[in-house]
Amino acid sequence: MTFVENLTLFVLAAFVGYEVITKIPTNLHTPLMSGANAISGITLLGSVVVAGSGSTTLATVLGFVAVVMATINVVGGYLVSHFMLAQFSRGGRD
Amino acid sequence: MAGVLGGLPEAVLQFTYLVAAVLFIQGLRDMTHPRTATRGNATSAGGMFLAVLVTVLWFEILSPVVLAAGLLVGGAVGVWLAVSVETTEMPQLVGLFNGFGGGASALVAGAELIDVLGTGTQLSVGLTTTAAIAGIIGSVTFWGSLVAAGKLHGVVGDSPVSPNAGHALKGLFLLLAVLAGLFLIVRPDIFGQPPVTPWLPSYWVLVAAASVLGVFLVVPIGGADMPVVIALLNSYSGLAAATTGFVLDNTVLIIAGTLVGASGLILTVIMCDSMNRSLRNVLFGGLGGETESEDMDEIYEGQITETSPEEVVMLMETTQRVVIVPGYGMAVAQAQHAVAELVGLLDENGVDVEFGIHPVAGRMPGHMNALLAEADVPYEKMRELEEVNPTFSQTDLVIVTGANDVVNPKANTDDSSPIAGMPVLNVSEARSVVVNKRSLSPGFSGIPNPLFAKDNASMLFGDAKESMQALVNHYKEETS
Numbered sequence: 085m086t087f088v089e090n091l092t093l094f095v096l097a098a099f100v101g102y103e104v105i106t107k108i109p110t111n112l113h114t115p116l117m118s119g120a121n122a123i124s125g126i127t128l129l130g131s132v133v134v135a136g137s138g139s140t141t142l143a144t145v146l147g148f149v150a151v152v153m154a155t156i157n158v159v160g161g162y163l164v165s166h167f168m169l170a171q172f173s174r175g176g177r178d
Numbered sequence: 179m180a181g182v183l184g185g186l187p188e189a190v191l192q193f194t195y196l197v198a199a200v201l202f203i204q205g206l207r208d209m210t211h212p213r214t215a216t217r218g219n220a221t222s223a224g225g226m227f228l229a230v231l232v233t234v235l236w237f238e239i240l241s242p243v244v245l246a247a248g249l250l251v252g253g254a255v256g257v258w259l260a261v262s263v264e265t266t267e268m269p270q271l272v273g274l275f276n277g278f279g280g281g282a283s284a285l286v287a288g289a290e291l292i293d294v295l296g297t298g299t300q301l302s303v304g305l306t307t308t309a310a311i312a313g314i315i316g317s318v319t320f321w322g323s324l325v326a327a328g329k330l331h332g333v334v335g336d337s338p339v340s341p342n343a344g345h346a347l348k349g350l351f352l353l354l355a356v357l358a359g360l361f362l363i364v365r366p367d368i369f370g371q372p373p374v375t376p377w378l379p380s381y382w383v384l385v386a387a388a389s390v391l392g393v394f395l396v397v398p399i400g401g402a403d404m405p406v407v408i409a410l411l412n413s414y415s416g417l418a419a420a421t422t423g424f425v426l427d428n429t430v431l432i433i434a435g436t437l438v439g440a441s442g443l444i445l446t447v448i449m450c451d452s453m454n455r456s457l458r459n460v461l462f463g464g465l466g467g468e469t470e471s472e473d474m475d476e477i478y479e480g481q482i483t484e485t486s487p488e489e490v491v492m493l494m495e496t497t498q499r500v501v502i503v504p505g506y507g508m509a510v511a512q513a514q515h516a517v518a519e520l521v522g523l524l525d526e527n528g529v530d531v532e533f534g535i536h537p538v539a540g541r542m543p544g545h546m547n548a549l550l551a552e553a554d555v556p557y558e559k560m561r562e563l564e565e566v567n568p569t570f571s572q573t574d575l576v577i578v579t580g581a582n583d584v585v586n587p588k589a590n591t592d593d594s595s596p597i598a599g600m601p602v603l604n605v606s607e608a609r610s611v612v613v614n615k616r617s618l619s620p621g622f623s624g625i626p627n628p629l630f631a632k633d634n635a636s637m638l639f640g641d642a643k644e645s646m647q648a649l650v651n652h653y654k655e656e657t658s
Contacts (some may be wrong), residue, residue, distance in 0.1 A: 085485050086310070086375035088423070089472075090423070090427070090429075092195075092422050092434055093429055093432045093433055093436075094420060094424075094432050094436050097420075097432065097433045097437055097440075098436050098439070098440050098534060099209050099484050100203060100365055101206075101269070101436060101437040101438075101439070101440025101441060101513060101590060102440050102444065103212075103623070104207050105206065105440060105444050106207045106444060107210045108206075109210070110448075110537060110562050111212065111544065111546065111547045111551075111557050111560055111579075112209055112210075112212060112215055112235070112544065112546055112547070113356070113445060113448075113543035113544030113547070113641065114268070114272075114542060114543060114544035114545060114547065114633035115215060115544070115548065116206075116209050116210070116441065116445075116543075117272060117408070117412050117441070117442070117445060117542065117543055117544070118275070118545070119205070119206075119209065119218075119219050119222060119271050120206075120416065120437070120438045120441040120442065121223070121272060121275050121276055121279065121415065121438070122223070122226070122361065122411060123202055123226070123413075123416070123434050123437060123438050124273075124276070124279040124280075124415040124416045124417050124418075124419045124434070124435060124438040125226070125278075125281060125282070125419075125457075126226065126229065126434040126435060126644070127277050127282045127283040127286055127418070127422050127431065127657045128226075128230055128287035128560060128609060129230060129428060129430065129437070130282075130283070130284055130290070130423075130425075130426050130431060131248070131285070131286050131424075132230065132233050132234055132237070133426065134243055134247055134289035134290055134293060134589075135245050135289075136234075136237055136238070136239035136240060136241060136242070136244075136245045137237070137238070137239075137293055138298045139240075139292070139293050139296040139297070140287075140293075140296055142292055143289040143292040143293050143296070143642035144241055144244055144590075145521065146285045146286075146288055146289040146292070146656075147244070147245075147248075147285075147289050148244050148245075148247070148248045149248075149282075149285055149629075150248075150281075150282040150286050151245060151248030151249060151252060151282075152248050152251050152252040152255070152283040153252065153278040153279070153281050153282040153285070154252065154278065154279060155249055155251075155252025155253050155256060155257070155404055156252045156253075156255045156278050156349050156402065156478050157229075157247065157256070157275050157276075157278040157279040157282065157415075158226055158252075158256065158388055159252065159253045159256030159257055159260070159377055160255075160256035160257070160259045160260045160271070160275050160277040161224040161256075161275050162219060162222070162226070163260035163261070164260045164268070164272070164275075164460070164578050165219045165255060165273065165321040165353060166216065166220070166223075166553065167260070168213070168268075168548055169215045169219055170216060171548075171551040171552050171554070172212040172215060172216075172300065172551045173212055173213060173215070173216050173372055175274055175277065178646040
């Protein structure tokens with residue numbers, strides 16, 4: 085992938101994000117934020133690659149710490165949003 | 179470079195990443211309605227699982243034990259935090275998670291630099307530039323989020339330095355981080371051979387400088403501005419991931435990170451608009467400092483009517499429509515369950531009852547809505563500012579609990595006020611207003627609230643939870 089191809093993705097994704105997220109009601113802004121938060125843990129993919137490649141001890145240690153942090157972000161973020169959203173849909177049934 | 183799936187063409191990996199990206203977008207689309215939002219969150223989580231799984235299986239893992247340990251430790255801590263944290267502590271938890279994402283991105287970019295150097299390849303300008311950006315954004319996000327979470331948790335105090343010194347320090351450390359980044363990118367040949375390795379430490383100088391910058395950026399920002407900060411850091415954590423995607427040439431990192439960056443930025447703008455302040459003003463301005471403590475006594479003297487739960491219940495008995503305006507005080511006192519019970523009782527007695535929720539009420543975007551949802555309030559009852567404002571003239575009773583600045587009429591009337599132009603809930607248009615507060619002390623803006631002195635307003639002093647519970651008890655007695 086060239087830099088420009090990556091940049092293309094970035095710009096298009098920004099427009100998609102704008103279109104989708106402006107439609108989300110205020111009610112759901114907290115779960116949206118924690119859900120989006122979990123998505124930003126996607127950096128876990130990078131952490132996995134650098135932790136697993138084990139080229140040097142330093143890179144492995146950094147990778148390990150990065151894997152721990154990103155996994156907390158992903159797992160915690162999705163769980164917290166799930167709990168919150170479960171409350172919203174419960175309230176909605178009444 | 180071959181893992182379990184390594185024999186397959188690279189298109190398989192790329193295609194799986196595409197599927198994951200589609201799942202993220204579809205997940206966010208499902209977030210547009212409470213009924214589908216749970217499914218949306220699960221869809222998004224599914225995309226994440228798929229992306230992580232294919233990555234683990236694709237790349238050669240030389241140290242599987244390290245990787246498995248990292249995943250297990252991180253997963254366990256994540257589950258533990260999500261399960262054990264109270265609803266009141268939700269803003270700081272969301273802030274903390276944000277920070278971890280940003281921190282991970284900064285570390286990955288650093289580790290990738292080491293990796294590439296290890297293979298003896300020259301660092302390309304594209305790689306060093308994006309790594310420098312990821313390092314700065316990631317470090318600012320990590321430390322900024324830690325400070326924000328600490329402030330929300332009450333363990334980090336206000337800035338020890340004056341605002342001007344603070345600005346100077348921020349400028350200094352930003353400059354240092356940018357210079358270190360430029361060194362990394364240009365690697366001027368002043369040390370002679372070898373030209374590559376001596377510049378690696380400049381990445382860590384960059385990380386250190388950006389870390390200090392992150393601390394100084396958030397430390398001076400006060401409580402009621404936290405929704406903006408939390409939303410902005412959310413955006414940063416996404417941008418850090420996206421930039422790391424540039425470093426690693428990873429498409430799904432770019433797409434997912436950008437989505438989060440856009441989401442956080444939109445929330446930031448909404449929060450700023452709801453206060454009629456610019457992002458610059460929130461981040462660097464500070465509020466209230468020089469407000470002449472305009473004589474509160476002058477406004478309040480002899481004008482304050484105090485009421486009791488009994489009297490409020492008498493008012494409630496003759497009303498057709500009640501609007502409840504919650505604020506951070508409700509969150510602090512954990513009063514949402516008592517409020518929800520009150521709403522349930524009013525509803526049973528045929529009273530039209532709704533919530534009027536200001537976008538910046540609380541400490542994170544949608545904070546009040548999340549709390550009320552926890553207490554089983556149907557989301558149809560939660561009305562936004564623009565929806566509820568036109569209805570106040572047909573409302574018999576407004577109960578304000580734990581809110582102050584968001585109902586301050588000065589925002590509409592006094593151009594010199596620090597909150598001038600901020601959209602507020604015009605509660606005084608209702609027939610009567612009951613303000614439940616612990617005292618007459620000013621809100622975050624530091625200015626008195628003339629609403630309290632209005633003829634149709636009365637004060638119900640006390641803790642939000644106790645007061646609301648008292649209303650529930652009296653109302654039950656009267657109506658049963």
